[in-house]
Amino acid sequence: MIPIDASSGFECPIPAEDGERILLGHGSGGKLTSRLIQSIFRKYLNSAELAQGNDAAVTAIPPGFSRIAVTTDSHVVKPLFYPGGDIGRLAVSGTVNDLLTSGAVPYALSVSFILEEGLEIRLLECVLQSMQATASEAGVIINTADTKVVERGKCDGMYITTSGIGWVNDDFAPAGDRAEVGDSVLISGRIAVHGIAVMCARGELGFQANVRSDNAPLTELVSRLRDQVPSVHVLRDPTRGGLATTLNEIAAQSQVTIALEEAAIPVDEEAGQLCELLGFDPLWVANEGKMIVIVPAADAEKALQVIRASRYGEDAAMIGKVVERNPLAGVTLRNVYGTHRIIDALPGEMLPRIC
């Protein structure tokens, strides 16, 4: 057990004995690429589609679905491993959660790696193991993949791009422009964890913290909502830019004002204290395992119970309301003293490379 990156506390379970590293030739498309695929990728990623080795994976469209959801995201998080997660878990969770926001049943992910020459292959193995474990948890397969290698200093270990497809039917169709006046706004758990966990893992703060990332796939939570509260209007995961930015996006798409109650917003205790210390507002800190759920008021209590009964949803809370139609759109926050203020989208950069 050798620590790879002392700042993140990560210990790679694969021994460093052989110390094999990525070479430029692993990206050639020739024999070295083929050997990397056979001996490393296939060891961890396994699906019938991937094993066929064609340039495109072909899958039957299941009966009962009339539409398909597609999403893509590149992941450049730094460091690659941090308390509670790693770039592999982040990539799979993020893409699955994006599919879920459209009401889709996530089906498959394609994965493309950009690797830096010199990367220890056992680190790649740890990431692949984590990706397959997270994919299994999320109920998706990895159906096609690609690998490129760039010279030392032209990447930062590895970047991973995941794209996902999922099946959609007409009974459950949440979308960003469907928030309506009177709707209740729910959040599935305590915010501000992921951004703070990643920042702490960089070891630049000069102190230790115990915040662990929330990166997780929310398949179970959303599939319970699909079954029990199909009236849900909007689902959106508040990642980069945090809760405040994501709610502003929804407000703009739906042309409404969303009013939040500060006291109702669940913030992770330690992450909240660190935010205070560092001068951040938890409302703008990234989350990677939370879902905003906007639902007609009549179904809000039921939705809350369904979320709380789901994995990763136990701390869910009702945090506000859609209060008026407003072509200028916006988000307001009422603090504990009853004062209202406008909550804007994140203006510039807060923490680069948190996802």
Add this chain to the structure above:
Amino acid sequence: MIPIDASSGFECPIPAEDGERILLGHGSGGKLTSRLIQSIFRKYLNSAELAQGNDAAVTAIPPGFSRIAVTTDSHVVKPLFYPGGDIGRLAVSGTVNDLLTSGAVPYALSVSFILEEGLEIRLLECVLQSMQATASEAGVIINTADTKVVERGKCDGMYITTSGIGWVNDDFAPAGDRAEVGDSVLISGRIAVHGIAVMCARGELGFQANVRSDNAPLTELVSRLRDQVPSVHVLRDPTRGGLATTLNEIAAQSQVTIALEEAAIPVDEEAGQLCELLGFDPLWVANEGKMIVIVPAADAEKALQVIRASRYGEDAAMIGKVVERNPLAGVTLRNVYGTHRIIDALPGEMLPRIC
């Protein structure tokens, strides 16, 4: 008209006046990201799905198709612009061609950008313009996108990952494991152009050359085959690793021996001369606008005529045959003197970062 990269001879048509550059904040997910999307991405990439601004694009599955094809590729070509193409045209063409190899009707691409802090925004604009033009030529839409920004020195200008989906029906189902003894092997044009064009563009050779990349989407060529020669057994684009490596992959998937006639293989004249000078074999040089077509002998002449009548197919040729079932698989080449030799997959690296 200011040359950006003298070695590639590329001239960016967008004036350098404002000199605006990518900032880390453009990857924050906040207001700067939103401004980049609104003012730059939307100017060039336009589809109804993209304009909706949801985390996942949702599309109706067209009637008559029972399956879906999915593919993904990261692109790290260096330089970003080279004679005959650029990273944007390469990414769109490569992904479309991979979809075509499965017999799919290409429908949509998702695009994810990793941008380096300090990149001139007008270079991004040139790439976006080229992507949209190539997508239009290929008959696909760009339905969803993502942007991340990394610090100076952690990327090389930009990396682009494209994933594609296409619709498949049961009437046309080429696959790598369907080559049969007696089949004819065709190539859609002169090989060895892309790899040599990119290498020359790096300006490291000490001389000028006029080789232009063949990067192009082969939608028209394959859709004519689908309509007129649906008996096609295998389609595969010989990119990284060249014709030799790709044929070895097919031979291994189908467990056959493929026998090539050296004299029949069309090689671009100037690229061939440069290969001789540099000690490369054109058989292992990457192509980005060629298709290997393996078809029952009875339909080979017809397939050749159909390809020659298509855009990018005028120099197509019949280059060999599938000669025997062989669990060890392999590719042989008979030269002009009648001698046979074994043609292996590319062993290591030849030209890094050609796609």
